[in-house]
Amino acid sequence: MNQILTLSGCEDYPRSLTGDNQYVHWQWLEEGIVKIVPRDKSLASDTKQILLSTGIHGNETAPIEMVAQLVAQLLNGELPLAVNLLVLFGNIRAIEQGQRYLDVDLNRLFNGRHQQYPDTVESERAIVIEQHVMRFFNSADSKQCFHFDMHTAIRGSHYQKFAVIPQRLGTQQTCYLDWLITMGLQALVINSTPSGTFSSFTHCSCNVVSSTLELGKAKPFGNNDLASFSDINRTLIELMSDVPIGGKGKAPEIFVVGKELTKLSDQFTFIAVDDNVENFTSYPSGTLIATDGEVSYRVNQQTEWILFPNPLVKKGLRAGILLAKGGMEDLYPLPINMQKSARREVSRF
Known part of the structure; x- marks a missing residue:
């Protein structure tokens, strides 16, 4: 039930499926899914609901190891x-x-899209995940519901740590930006179009403030330098303790999704994007990015940036994203005077 902790190098932790210590009560709800709540019930009246997920892609091991260690520490009191x-x-x-x-x-099967791929390992897992997550958030009395879905990327990136967020932030949700800044994220990508990603599911179906965190490059178990995740680890511990977080760090660059490159056929080919191109590589207006039979994908704006190029995806799925440069007005749906205030607030970091 909790073999991922052992696989991540954790040795001393309770093997029981449910239990208590001086701080928490825990219960393994399913293989790889554990609910941990404060043992002191007085904390539960206005408690945040937080979902930490990782391993949506099985080879993205660094966040798996980091989260597994946090779980072991919680279960050990x-x-x-x-x-x-x-x-x-x-x-x-x-x-x-x-x-x-x-x-x-x-990470393409949520929001019910698993129905397009019946009888696969991932489709069955997507159904189980959706059920447990909806049950967790639907049981919340608190309106403070947050999700961090932690990944690492297939290829290198000009911004090593960045987030894709499936929503704009309301005026009462600026704390979420504080947390991302404190984690040391260098860029934010706003993609408000509903999709099959896990973070899009929790936002669209559970009304949760969510993000997909990209935290470096994928490596095998045991080859990760977890010290490079110290800002993220510290921020998560402070979040779990509900300690106020000041948002210390440099304000991230903001991008918005301009165009998704859908693989329509096996003829899909990148033209200007080779296998070594890093995420957030920029291209000037008119550049032919990819072709797919008679369909061409070109840069339409003065400059656009490539994200997640992957020609090996299945037909019908996203093979890459072209980004445009954004600003605070894209992050917050605020009047102009309030946008300026929010921009000043972020600049103090």
């Missing part, structure tokens, strides 16, 4: 907890085999 926490390790079979996925990309 080494960390306090003041939020209701659901920790989810996504594609268990792919994690065990060190593969990104077995049949189909799990």
Whole structure:
């Protein structure tokens, strides 16, 4: 049930499926899914609901190791907890085999899109994940519901740590930006179009403030330098303790999704994007990015940036994204005078 902790190098932790210590009560709800809540019930009246997920892609091991260690510390009574926490390790079979996925990309199957791929390992897992996550957030009395889905990228990136967020932030949700800044994220990509990603599901179906965090490059288990994740680890511990976080750090660059490159056929070919091109590589207006039979994908604006180029995806799925430069007005749906105030607030970091 909790073999991912052992696979991540954790040795001393309770093997029982449910239990208590001086801080928390825990219960393994499913393979790779554990709910951890404060033992002190008085904390539960206005408690944040936080979902930490990782391993949606099975070979993205660094965040799996980091989150597994946090779980082991919580179960051992080494960390306090003041939020209701659901920790989810996504594609268990792919994690065990060190593969990104077995049949189909799990991070394209949410918001019900698993119905397009019946009888696959990932489709069955997507159904289980959706059920547990909806149950967790639907049981919340608190309106403070947050999700961090932690990944690492297939290729290098000009911004090593960045977030894709499936929503604009309301005036009462500026704390979420504070947390991302404190984690040391260098860029934010706003993609408000509903999709099959896990973070899009939690936002669209559960009304949760969510993000996909890209935290470096994918490496095998045991080859990760977890010290490079110290800002993220510290921020998560402070979040779980419900300690106010000041948003210390440099304000991230903001991008918006301009165009998704859908693979329509096996003829899809990148023209200007080779195998070594890093995420956030820029291209000038008119550049032919890719062709797919008679369909051409070109840069339409003065400059656009490529994100997640992957020609090997299945037909009908996203093979890449072209980004445009954005600003605070794209992040917050505020009047102009309030946008300026928000921009000044971020600049103080």
